[in-house]
Amino acid sequence: MMMLSEIRDILAELGISKPENTYMGRLDAKKLCSIGAYNSKRGDNVLIPLGGMDNKKSDVKSVTFLVHWNKSPRETEKASALLVSKLTEIRNKVTTEGHTINFIIPTQPIPVDTDNDGIYEMVIDADVYYSRTIERED
Secondary structure (H helix, E strand, O other), rough: OOOHHHHHHHHOOOOOOOOOEEEEEEEEEHHOOOOEEEOOOOOOEEEOOOOOOOOEEEEEEEEEEEEEEOHHHHHHHHHHHHHHHHHHOOOOOOOOOOOEEEEEEEOEEEEEEEEEOEEEEEEEEEEEEEEEEOOOOO
């Protein structure tokens, strides 16, 4: 199973936000120009192939990205659009845990207004299609 930490590491490599402003699970510091990755709350079903889980070679991980940018709705929208563009360009990317991201299908950015400090935020849901690492004993 792909971990959220793998998605966060790839997100940090995209160069949209600084690596230290790229989070997973929670944006504690709420720094300007930050992007967070979260496990989606959509509750996707576990897909089991014929023959059982030992035969499963690929899977889908549903992720939600929060773009917490600045006080400009225009700049926040630009950063969000750039994230969507870069996510769709990812093909056959190997993660630190040895999974291969085959491709990512994101939604369009959804504005979620501002936080308590007037910082604009947008949300992007995405499905990450990946090949799982299968260790076999020979």
